[in-house]
Amino acid sequence: MNSGDRTAGGGAPRGSIAPSRQYQPYLEAAWGFKNAWYPALFGAELSKNVVAGVTIAGHEIALRLVKGRVHAIRDRCAHRGVRMSLRPRCFADDTITCWYHGFTYGLDDGVLKTIVASPEDPLIGKVRIRTYPVEERAGIVFVFVGDEEYAPAPPLAADLPIRIADDANPVAHLLDENVHVRGVHRRVESNWRLGVENGFDPGHLLIHWDNQIVAATDRRMGLGALPISEDAIKIIDEPNGPKGMMNMYNLRAYKFYMENAVIGMKARGKKPYYARTSVFLPGLLLVEHWPIPGWAQYEWYAPIDDRRHEYWEVLVGRAANDAERREAEYLYETFFEPLALKDFNDNDVFAREAMRDFYESRGGWDAETLCAFDEATIVWRKVAARFNRGIQEPSARRAERPRASRWRRTATARTRAAA
Amino acid sequence: MAADGDSADARGGVSVTLRFEDGAERRIVVAPGQFVLDAALAQGVPLIHQCRSGNCSTCVATLIEGESATAPGRPVALLASEAAAGRRLLCVSYAHAPSVIREHYPATPIDAAAAPRRFSATLGALARPNPKVAIFTLAVADETFAFASGQYVRIRIPHTDEWRSYSMASAAHELPAMTFIVKLIAGGAMSEYLLRAARPGDRLEIEGPRGAFVLRRSRGQHVFVAGGTGLAPILSMLDAIRRRPGMRPPMLPSFGCSRDAEFFARDEIELRRWWMPELRAILSAGRSDGADDGLRRGNPVDALDAARSTRPAPPPICAARPR
Numbered sequence: 001m002n003s004g005d006r007t008a009g010g011g012a013p014r015g016s017i018a019p020s021r022q023y024q025p026y027l028e029a030a031w032g033f034k035n036a037w038y039p040a041l042f043g044a045e046l047s048k049n050v051v052a053g054v055t056i057a058g059h060e061i062a063l064r065l066v067k068g069r070v071h072a073i074r075d076r077c078a079h080r081g082v083r084m085s086l087r088p089r090c091f092a093d094d095t096i097t098c099w100y101h102g103f104t105y106g107l108d109d110g111v112l113k114t115i116v117a118s119p120e121d122p123l124i125g126k127v128r129i130r131t132y133p134v135e136e137r138a139g140i141v142f143v144f145v146g147d148e149e150y151a152p153a154p155p156l157a158a159d160l161p162i163r164i165a166d167d168a169n170p171v172a173h174l175l176d177e178n179v180h181v182r183g184v185h186r187r188v189e190s191n192w193r194l195g196v197e198n199g200f201d202p203g204h205l206l207i208h209w210d211n212q213i214v215a216a217t218d219r220r221m222g223l224g225a226l227p228i229s230e231d232a233i234k235i236i237d238e239p240n241g242p243k244g245m246m247n248m249y250n251l252r253a254y255k256f257y258m259e260n261a262v263i264g265m266k267a268r269g270k271k272p273y274y275a276r277t278s279v280f281l282p283g284l285l286l287v288e289h290w291p292i293p294g295w296a297q298y299e300w301y302a303p304i305d306d307r308r309h310e311y312w313e314v315l316v317g318r319a320a321n322d323a324e325r326r327e328a329e330y331l332y333e334t335f336f337e338p339l340a341l342k343d344f345n346d347n348d349v350f351a352r353e354a355m356r357d358f359y360e361s362r363g364g365w366d367a368e369t370l371c372a373f374d375e376a377t378i379v380w381r382k383v384a385a386r387f388n389r390g391i392q393e394p395s396a397r398r399a400e401r402p403r404a405s406r407w408r409r410t411a412t413a414r415t416r417a418a419a
Numbered sequence: 420m421a422a423d424g425d426s427a428d429a430r431g432g433v434s435v436t437l438r439f440e441d442g443a444e445r446r447i448v449v450a451p452g453q454f455v456l457d458a459a460l461a462q463g464v465p466l467i468h469q470c471r472s473g474n475c476s477t478c479v480a481t482l483i484e485g486e487s488a489t490a491p492g493r494p495v496a497l498l499a500s501e502a503a504a505g506r507r508l509l510c511v512s513y514a515h516a517p518s519v520i521r522e523h524y525p526a527t528p529i530d531a532a533a534a535p536r537r538f539s540a541t542l543g544a545l546a547r548p549n550p551k552v553a554i555f556t557l558a559v560a561d562e563t564f565a566f567a568s569g570q571y572v573r574i575r576i577p578h579t580d581e582w583r584s585y586s587m588a589s590a591a592h593e594l595p596a597m598t599f600i601v602k603l604i605a606g607g608a609m610s611e612y613l614l615r616a617a618r619p620g621d622r623l624e625i626e627g628p629r630g631a632f633v634l635r636r637s638r639g640q641h642v643f644v645a646g647g648t649g650l651a652p653i654l655s656m657l658d659a660i661r662r663r664p665g666m667r668p669p670m671l672p673s674f675g676c677s678r679d680a681e682f683f684a685r686d687e688i689e690l691r692r693w694w695m696p697e698l699r700a701i702l703s704a705g706r707s708d709g710a711d712d713g714l715r716r717g718n719p720v721d722a723l724d725a726a727r728s729t730r731p732a733p734p735p736i737c738a739a740r741p742r
Contacts, residue, residue, distance in 0.1 A: 020687075025661070025694050028592075035666075122472035122493070147664035386693055391662060 023381035027365055028391045032057035032192055032303030034146030035389035036282035037159040039185070039300050039312050040134075041141045046070060051096060053085025056145045056310075057303045058395035061132055063141060064107060066093045071107040072132035072143045078112070079103045105129055138174050138181045140314070146390060154240065154389075161278060161286040161298070162242045166250070171288045171296035172318045180328035183298075183314030184341055190352040191359060192283055192309035195301030197380065198348050198355075199285035200277040202226070202247055202254070203373035207347040209268065213291060213339040220269040222256040226373050229253040233379050236278070243387035244280030245379050279380055281387050291340040292331075294318065306394065307360065311349065313341045436519045437464060438483070443526035449514040455487065456509040466509065467524060473511035481505045485518025535573075535627045538564050542621040543596065545613065548683035551603050552648060553613045554588075557623060558595045566591055568634055568655035572627030574599075574609070577616070581608045582626070588651035590658035600651040600684075634659060643672040644719045650674050650684055657691050657698065667697045673726070675703035675719035679712045701726040 021027070040054045046065040053075045054061050062075035062085045075083045077098035087099035095113055097104040102116020105128075112127040133144035133153040144153040157175060164170035172179045188195060198204060202225040208214060214221055225247070227233055232253035236244045247254070259266040276288045285299040300312035315336050319325040358364040370377065432450040437459065439445075449458040456478055459466045469477040473495035482505040489495055495508050507520065543556035557574075566572075571586040589598040603610040634656050641660070643653045653672055660667055676682045681704075688700050703715040703722035715722040 020690055022690060022693055024690070028662075121474075123470065123474060126472060149665040382693070386696060389666075390664070 023378070023385040025385040025388065025391060026193070026381045029193070029384070029388065030191060030306040031392040031394050033282040033384070033388040033390065034392040035144070035150040035153075036146065037135070037142045037144050037153070037156050038282065038302040039140050039310075040072070040143045040302075042183075042185070043070070043136050043139045043141055046141065051085045051088035051090065053083055054143075054310075055304050056143065057392040058305055059132075059145050061143055061145075062096060063134070063143075064088075064090065064096055066107065070134050070136050070141050071096075072134040073105065073107060073110055074129040074131070076129065077103050078127050078129050079115075103127075107131070138179060138316075140174075140181070146392070150389065158238075158241050159280070159282060159284075160242065161244075161280055161284070162236055162238060164288060167288070169294060171294065172316050174298060174314075174316050176318075178318060178320040180317050180319035180325055180332075181314060182329070182332045182337070183312065184337065185300075185310055185312040186349075187304065188301075188309050188311045188349050188352055189307065190309065190356040191306060192301045192303035194352045194355045194359060195299075195309050195311060196279060196283045196285070197377050198352050199299055199301070200247060200279045200376060200380070201373075202277075202376050203371070204348075204351065207351055208344060211339075211347065212343045214269055216339065217273075217292075218269045218271045220258075220267060220272050222258050222267050223260060223265065224257045224373060225249065225254045226257070227253060227375050228255045233376055235379070235383060236280070237387070242280050243383065244278060245376070245383050246278035247276060247376055249276045250274070281384060282389075283384070291315075291336050291344075295336075297340070303392070307356070311345075313345055315340070432458075433485075433514050434517045435485070435487075435514050437466070437480075437522055438519060439522045439524065439526035441525035445526070452513065454490075454510055455507075455512050455514055455520065458514075459509070466522065468510055471510045473508050476508060478509045479506055480509055480523065481521045482507050483519040483521050485514070486516035487512050487514045487518050487520065489513075535629050536564075537624060537626045540574075540597075540623050540625050542617060542619055542623060544619065545617055547603075549681055551681055552683050553601045553603055553610075555599055555601070555613065555617070556589075557597050557599065557625065559597065559625070560595065562595075564594065564628075566628035568659035569632045569652045570628040570630040571652075572597075572625045572629065575624040575626075576608045576612050577621060577623060579608060583609045584629070586630070586652040586655065587628075588654045590655050590662065592658070592662045598651075598654075600648045602648040638666070638668050640669040640671055642723065643670070643674075644723060645672065645674050646719055647676055647681075654684070654687060654691075657695070661691070661695055667695060670695065670698040671701070671723070671727075672698070673701040673703065673719040673723040675705065675714075675717075675722060677705045678708055679704035679706070679714050680708045682712065682714060699726075 034057060038056045040056060040061065040063060041052055046052055046063060052063045054063065060075040060083060061072050064071050073096060075085050077084055077100065079098065079101055082098065082100050084096060084098045089097040089099040091097055094107055095104045096107055097116065103112060104114045104116065105111065106113050108131070110129045110131045112124050114124055115121050130148050135142050135156050137156060142156055160174055163173050174181065205221055205224055208221065213219070231251055232248055234246045234248050236242055236246060273289070275290045278286045280286070283301050287297040289295065290297045295315055295317040298314040298316060302310040302312065304310055315332060317328050319328045355364070432448040435447050435449050435455060437445045437447065445464045447458050447462045447464055449455050456466055456468055456471065467477060469475045473493055476496045487507050489508065490511050490513065493511050495511055497506055497508060538559050538561050540557040540559045543558055545553065545555040547553050566587060568590050569586070571584050573582045573584050575582050585599045585601060587597050588600050589596065601609060601613065603614065632652065643656065645653045653674070657670060657672065660670065674688065685702070688702065692698050692700055701715065701719070701722050703717055703719055705718060707716065715725060
């Protein structure tokens with residue numbers, strides 16, 4: 001056991017003596033849930049013969065596109081431990097070569113095929129680095145991150161939202177035919193759980209109260225929503241399928257607050273819109289009918305390490321022909337990306353990064369004071385504690401990129417010394 | 420001890436004595452064409468090694484007597500002068516005659532499991548779920564302490580020379596904290612200490628870990644049977660399964676107490692049912708004190724047989740109250 005394990009969760013000694021929280025495993029999952037599909041890159045980011053390195057839940061992974069197929073392999077050369085993606089080197093379609101001494105691994109099995117500098121080396125054929133299951137769907141490269149022995153990997157659809165059935169005009173699913181999928185991803189400086197919990201939080205609308213999209217669409221958005229009946233929060237437990245929970249805003253199960261009399265504040269906007277949020281393992285959000293009816297927003301909060309997550313904001317809409325695709329593209333470029341993915345979601349990113357210090361250094365998981373609408377958050381934590389496929393063990397160190405050059409620093413130091 | 424020729428086995432292997440830095444010796448038989456390291460590993464002597472191809476020099480050792488040579492034509496990471504001085508890379512070296520080979524490290528670390536160490540521990544919380552059971556936690560400061568679920572430690576009762584053995588009820592991922600479940604016995608040394616003297620922060624000496632009753636890996640259903648405080652190693656194993664790599668197997672613990680008034684750890688078992696959909700639990704009591712407690716009647720083995728045909732509903736989520 002390493003030291004990261006010993007402090008996971010923090011606080012008093014646990015064990016069976018003090019009643020553990022029902023969501024204890026969630027508190028252990030600072031590095032994320034393993035044995036799950038996470039988005040790694042947009043397919044368009046992987047141009048031919050280029051190796052891209054990503055870090056998901058502490059797993060350093062090199063991705064390479066060959067003849068339309070993406071391969072995922074451990075991004076650490078067995079020899080001297082450098083990340084191969086730092087200087088991509090590929091000499092054949094079925095291998096990846098480390099830029100340092102030329103250790104060359106098979107993309108399919110990770111076995112050392114040759115060493116550029118030592119072609120008769122006895123290590124050849126004996127040494128192996130691990131590979132990862134990978135699937136590219138709807139323009140997104142997904143990697144199954146976790147234990148190599150967790151095989152076969154469950155289908156990708158088990159780690160995506162459910163198909164919506166209780167809606168007269170259900171939003172499209174990412175894996176449907178004839179969908180238009182666009183989005184962005186960016187690094188956010190907070191633990192991934194703060195990302196997930198911010199996404200479906202029924203009480204956080206204050207940060208969106210004066211956002212551009214609300215004003216521009218004259219959207220009647222409440223100040224908050226309180227679950228008031230048993231069916232307000234639906235547990236999703238599909239056999240061999242998605243697990244998660246849904247805020248049932250379509251039922252009369254929530255009370256929406258449109259004003260707060262104590263401080264004389266009212267919700268803006270006049271036009272009613274319907275949207276609904278749900279959250280799924282291993283940690284992704286679906287917002288139905290957002291930014292406009294008929295569209296769906298997917299958000300992933302893929303853990304990088306225990307302090308940062310890759311925030312994926314993806315819009316999914318229907319487009320069956322070129323004209324509809326052009327219209328979808330127009331909407332995305334001129335409306336969705338600037339107003340929804342950037343302006344609106346920037347406020348969520350601000351909130352998550354603002355929570356980081358409290359949850360990382362000030363015992364936030366024990367010291368937080370949750371209120372009535374946080375029932376949704378508690379249910380998510382319990383659902384996540386039950387349905388995860390494993391807690392990612394901490395990595396020894398957080399991934400850092402090496403400095404490209406130190407010359408500038410040296411020169412500066414000399415100048416200072418001379419002065 | 421000198422190498423002797425009389426222990427060559429029927430396949431024509433030769434006897435090799437491995438002499439460790441601390442004086443410990445292990446005798447192995449190395450067959451023709453077999454590397455010394457491979458023979459040692461196969462015969463349960465876990466020599467330190469890494470590349471197994473003559474490159475890394477991790478397995479370097481010194482030939483004291485006899486004859487051992489590197490496989491012909493194999494370039495190895497040894498200088499000619501080192502080879503002349505008797506250095507051998509055991510991963511690529513044969514033994515051609517009975518030999519003595521000196522390892523440059525003690526046997527103690529590789530025998531650690533057989534040689535328990537003593538540690539200082541601090542008493543954390545102490546609880547009594549019922550008059551006959553105490554549960555307490557200890558924190559071990561030493562980061563080198565490790566154990567496998569199912570193992571136990573000996574605990575010295577403070578201010579005495581009495582030692583008692585208890586299985587850990589928590590798993591290694593909760594270290595430095597460990598949980599113990601103790602059956603309270605009137606007049607028992609540990610019971611008297613826990614009931615009368617114990618205070619959080621007390622220093623206790625522990626020795627271990629000990630025991631070979633540990634989990635073996637398999638994908639089939641894991642059935643556990645425990646009565647009373649015998650639940651401790653089972654809880655530890657269930658927690659270890661939750662955190663170990665790979666897919667979880669189906670688990671079926673059957674836990675019973677002699678009377679339902681003495682039943683304990685219901686919350687602990689319910690939590691684990693929640694955390695692991697693969698876990699079914701069978702709870703039983705030998706005798707009823709009249710309450711409708713949902714426990715099966717009989718001992719845990721009988722209850723296991725009776726319960727195997729039924730499939731209980733999943734536990735409730737209890738969403739209404741935070742935490």
